[in-house]
Amino acid sequence: xxxxxxxxxxxxxxxxxxxxxxxxxxxxxxxxxxxxxxxxxxxxxxxxxxxxxxxxxxxxxxxxxxxxxxxxxxxxxxxxxxxxx
Numbered sequence: 780x781x782x783x784x785x786x787x788x789x790x791x792x793x794x795x796x797x798x799x800x801x802x803x804x805x806x807x808x809x810x811x812x813x814x815x816x817x818x819x820x821x822x823x824x825x826x827x828x829x830x831x832x833x834x835x836x837x838x839x840x841x842x843x844x845x846x847x848x849x850x851x852x853x854x855x856x857x858x859x860x861x862x863x864x
Contacts, residue, residue: 784853796855804857837864 786792814822821827841862848856 791853793853840864 783794784791822832844862848854
C-alpha cells in the first residue's frame with residue numbers, strides 16, 4: 780500500500796490538499812499536571828508569584844492551537860473558527 784505522504788523511495792513529502800472540500804473538525808486535548816499542595820493552593824487562590832497561572836495557560840493553549848501547523852511536521856494549516864479552553 781502506498782501512503783500519500785511518502786514518495787516512491789519512502790521519503791516524506793507534502794501532499795497538495797488545495798482541492799479538498801472544507802470539513803467540520805473537532806479536536807480535544809487533555810493533560811495531567813502533578814504539583815505540590817502549596818503550588819496547587821497558589822494556583823487556586825491566585826497567589827502565584829508570577830501572576831495568574833490559569834489565564835496564562837489559556838493564552839498558551841490558544842497560541843499553541845494557532846501555531847499547530849508550524850510545530851507539527853507535515854501538518855497543513857487549517858482555518859480555525861474557534862478555540863474553547
